[in-house]
Amino acid sequence: MERQTVIPLRERNIILIGFMGAGKTTIGQLVAKKLYRDFIDVDAEIERRHGMTIPEMFAQKGEAYFRQVERELIVDLCTNTRLKILSLGGGAYLQEDVRRACLAHGIVFFLDLSWEHWKEERLPLIVDSRPVLKNKTLEEVEQLFFQRQSAYALHHSRVIINELEAEQAADQIVQSIKWTWDVYEPNR
Ligand SMILES: Nc1ncnc2c1ncn2[C@@H]1O[C@H](COP(=O)(O)OP(=O)(O)O)[C@@H](O)[C@H]1O
Ligand SMILES: O=C(O)C1=C[C@@H](OP(=O)(O)O)[C@@H](O)[C@H](O)C1
Ligand SMILES: [Mg+2]
Numbered sequence: 001m002e003r004q005t006v007i008p009l010r011e012r013n014i015i016l017i018g019f020m021g022a023g024k025t026t027i028g029q030l031v032a033k034k035l036y037r038d039f040i041d042v043d044a045e046i047e048r049r050h051g052m053t054i055p056e057m058f059a060q061k062g063e064a065y066f067r068q069v070e071r072e073l074i075v076d077l078c079t080n081t082r083l084k085i086l087s088l089g090g091g092a093y094l095q096e097d098v099r100r101a102c103l104a105h106g107i108v109f110f111l112d113l114s115w116e117h118w119k120e121e122r123l124p125l126i127v128d129s130r131p132v133l134k135n136k137t138l139e140e141v142e143q144l145f146f147q148r149q150s151a152y153a154l155h156h157s158r159v160i161i162n163e164l165e166a167e168q169a170a171d172q173i174v175q176s177i178k179w180t181w182d183v184y185e186p187n188r
Contacts, residue, residue, distance in 0.1 A: 057069075074098050091132065
């Protein structure tokens with residue numbers, strides 16, 4: 001049987017999940033700075049490794065190819081790295097292998113935002129840069145938003161970010177993670 005090493009909580013990657021535009025990239029960067037850790041944005045890492053933007057990859061290689069690349073990278077990062085802050089793309093966590101790797105090896109924070117807040121405040125900021133939103137009606141996007149919630153429900157911790165600025169959300173995550181470390185690993 002394969003031996004599984006248990007990673008101490010303090011060394012586990014902190015992984016941010018949630019719908020596109022929730023703030024995973026922005027907040028992940030801030031959390032990394034506050035904890036003096038390296039930050040990896042999975043989308044940016046894919047763009048760097050493949051020499052193309054995510055919209056270009058969707059257009060030239062198709063979504064299925066992007067999903068495979070995304071899955072393999074996340075499973076690799078979860079299995080082979082520690083002490084990182086990882087921000088996932090909003091669709092990554094729909095893949096079971098991704099969920100399993102994140103939950104087994106990392107500490108998963110769900111950035112939770114209501115549909116109303118998202119529609120009013122975030123949609124205008126991201127509508128032109130996310131290929132998944134292309135050619136969809138608002139009703140279709142709303143359906144996608146709610147379809148994805150059952151996957152995001154599988155997390156270790158949740159931050160409701162409706163009224164929070166990115167700095168405040170990052171502070172909450174840092175506070176919560178430090179509390180967890182102190183309670184479960186007080187002598188490390
Ligand atoms: N807490 C926040 N309040 C207001 N705007 C935010 C907040 N977090 C992120 N944003 C803005 O929302 C947009 C999407 O943020 P981003 O970090 O790229 O989200 P994601 O990585 O989840 O898609 C950006 O324009 C960013 O500046
Ligand atoms: O939700 C999705 O399917 C996607 C979200 C994007 O990341 P963000 O969640 O950081 O916007 C990016 O991975 C890609 O455009 C697909
Ligand atoms: Mg992002």
